[in-house]
Amino acid sequence: MLKFSADHHFVIGRTHEYGGIPCQDYALSSGGENVAMATISDGCSSANGTDVGARLLAHTAIAAIWEHWTEFRSPFAKNAIERISSDQRMLTLRAAQSLGLPHSALHATSAHAYFSSSRGGYVHLSGDGVIALKLTDGSMKLTRFDWADNTPCYPLYALDGYTAFIGAHGGDLGGKVCTKEEWVRHPDRGFVLVGISPLTLREGIRGFTEHVEAETMERTLDTIAVFTDGVTQIDGIDWKDAVVQLLNFKTTEGVFAKRRLNRFVADAKKAGKGPLDDLAYAVIRIVRDDEKGEESDDTQSAAESGA
Amino acid sequence: MPRLIGNEMQQHKLGGNFTFSAKRIEHLGATEYTLVTIAVDETGSVSGFKDQLLAMLQAAVGSCKSSPRSDNLLVRVLYFSDKYKGGVKEIHGFKPLAEIDPSQYPMPNPGGMTPLCDAAYSAIGAMNKYGKELYDRDYLANGIAFIVTDGGENASVATMPMVKSELAKSVTGEVLESMISIVIGINTQVCGPELDEFTKEAGITKYIDAGDLSDKTIAEKTLAKIAQFVSRSVSSQSQSLGTGGPSQQIAPTI
Numbered sequence: 001m002l003k004f005s006a007d008h009h010f011v012i013g014r015t016h017e018y019g020g021i022p023c024q025d026y027a028l029s030s031g032g033e034n035v036a037m038a039t040i041s042d043g044c045s046s047a048n049g050t051d052v053g054a055r056l057l058a059h060t061a062i063a064a065i066w067e068h069w070t071e072f073r074s075p076f077a078k079n080a081i082e083r084i085s086s087d088q089r090m091l092t093l094r095a096a097q098s099l100g101l102p103h104s105a106l107h108a109t110s111a112h113a114y115f116s117s118s119r120g121g122y123v124h125l126s127g128d129g130v131i132a133l134k135l136t137d138g139s140m141k142l143t144r145f146d147w148a149d150n151t152p153c154y155p156l157y158a159l160d161g162y163t164a165f166i167g168a169h170g171g172d173l174g175g176k177v178c179t180k181e182e183w184v185r186h187p188d189r190g191f192v193l194v195g196i197s198p199l200t201l202r203e204g205i206r207g208f209t210e211h212v213e214a215e216t217m218e219r220t221l222d223t224i225a226v227f228t229d230g231v232t233q234i235d236g237i238d239w240k241d242a243v244v245q246l247l248n249f250k251t252t253e254g255v256f257a258k259r260r261l262n263r264f265v266a267d268a269k270k271a272g273k274g275p276l277d278d279l280a281y282a283v284i285r286i287v288r289d290d291e292k293g294e295e296s297d298d299t300q301s302a303a304e305s306g307a
Numbered sequence: 308m309p310r311l312i313g314n315e316m317q318q319h320k321l322g323g324n325f326t327f328s329a330k331r332i333e334h335l336g337a338t339e340y341t342l343v344t345i346a347v348d349e350t351g352s353v354s355g356f357k358d359q360l361l362a363m364l365q366a367a368v369g370s371c372k373s374s375p376r377s378d379n380l381l382v383r384v385l386y387f388s389d390k391y392k393g394g395v396k397e398i399h400g401f402k403p404l405a406e407i408d409p410s411q412y413p414m415p416n417p418g419g420m421t422p423l424c425d426a427a428y429s430a431i432g433a434m435n436k437y438g439k440e441l442y443d444r445d446y447l448a449n450g451i452a453f454i455v456t457d458g459g460e461n462a463s464v465a466t467m468p469m470v471k472s473e474l475a476k477s478v479t480g481e482v483l484e485s486m487i488s489i490v491i492g493i494n495t496q497v498c499g500p501e502l503d504e505f506t507k508e509a510g511i512t513k514y515i516d517a518g519d520l521s522d523k524t525i526a527e528k529t530l531a532k533i534a535q536f537v538s539r540s541v542s543s544q545s546q547s548l549g550t551g552g553p554s555q556q557i558a559p560t561i
Contacts, residue, residue: 250443250445251332251333251335251444251445253333253334253335253336254335254336254337255336255337258338259338259444259445259446260445262338262445262447263445263447
């Protein structure tokens with residue numbers, strides 16, 4: 001019998017902290033007996049109010065997922081991603097209207113994970129960031145998504161049918177403007193590059209989805225995590241090492257992700273400047289009946305593993 | 308290796324035969340904690356105001372429950388007297404406030420001489436050790452210890468060098484973000500200068516002279532003030548977590 005626990009955290013990056021700009025990353029999560037959800041959002045740094053926009057997008061993502069779960073009880077039912085994305089847009093617009101926020105304040109990425117204890121689930125990302133899946137044997141799959149000119153697709157670009165966004169990327173839906181970089185980390189072999197794939201504008205607008213079947217989840221999955229692209233901008237620390245360290249939970253009670261991120265940032269600031277950009281992550285853990293609550297220490301670095 | 312005592316608490320060893328107990332870390336849900344130790348003199352000389360001492364302890368711990376930071380406090384309570392092996396009796400180990408019922412604290416049964424070094428060593432040593440275990444598991448922690456006594460050191464197993472070593476370790480900031488240790492002297496007509504000297508030699512943060520308790524009414528008022536002082540100091544130290552240093556708001560007097 002498995003259930004879920006979830007946690008999330010976000011920290012302001014050095015650039016914003018010193019520039020007097022609020023943190024524009026946000027994260028939320030919820031995990032229990034039957035269902036778990038996690039979301040992150042990263043506001044566009046060149047638009048005003050996207051700190052609020054990112055928060056709205058995270059809250060409406062969770063609200064939309066709950067709505068879907070209440071009705072369908074499965075992450076794979078009834079075009080879940082499309083419905084949730086559409087509901088998220090509608091809820092976000094409504095909230096922004098009541099606050100008098102311009103649409104530009106809603107320019108933020110959005111990623112969410114939605115899992116059921118009996119069906120498995122998925123992670124879906126619109127924009128840029130990192131998805132990580134950690135297995136019970138300690139291995140990890142890391143996937144990073146980037147966009148040309150640091151111009152990711154925001155869900156709310158759908159309001160004009162992505163017209164302006166398509167134009168900003170040269171007008172060609174078949175143009176290769178995104179990159180998907182996949183790695184696998186083995187506990188004994190370190191990081192192995194699976195591939196770097198260019199993706200079209202059309203594929204990028206659709207977003208990126210990682211599905212996990214129930215059997216895979218039950219047998220081998222330990223942790224699912226989504227990160228904003230701030231994880232790729234930590235002074236002196238490769239993004240893959242950062243992901244590994246941020247998923248190396250020493251204990252798993254309560255606010256386990258907050259503790260890990262707080263310590264990670266404190267250590268990163270001793271060694272360098274720490275996170276240069278805002279950083280948010282949300283984590284879902286698969287909790288099995290025999291779990292004791294204290295993780296084994298997995299501190300093998302990329303250097304040690306020879307990657 | 309810590310020993311399990313029930314599902315929630317573990318017993319840990321310090322140097323010599325000293326031990327302490329603490330909540331199993333995997334059951335702690337917050338990001339940060341202030342470790343609080345209150346060590347209360349149970350020697351023969353406190354028999355005249357043992358009721359008020361108990362009331363003080365109960366009020367001090369009870370007041371901490373209304374702190375906005377109460378979920379981030381782990382409290383340990385000791386009685387000390389040389390009638391105990393190792394000089395101290397742990398009333399309870401480090402536990403979240405929500406799990407502590409101060410009304411259950413036993414009435415002090417005064418007797419014996421004053422093992423002040425044992426009390427200090429047990430208090431600070433336990434905070435260092437547990438603090439290190441918290442640190443190793445990503446928790447942020449600081450500490451504050453109160454030793455309430457009416458007598459100078461005359462019966463310890465632990466030595467002054469042992470106490471000094473633990474106190475020096477506690478203030479490096481490498482494990483506990485900060486540590487404040489306070490000796491509160493009561494009925495200090497005779498022992499005041501000795502306690503002041505003890506504080507300085509051991510490296511304890513401060514000595515506070517709470518004054519005379521010879522009269523029952525005065526004793527009640529003074530010990531009530533001590534309870535408030537303890538509660539306020541704990542709150543201040545807890546609020547300073549994350550600032551990199553100890554609270555600067557600890558009052559210089561009761």
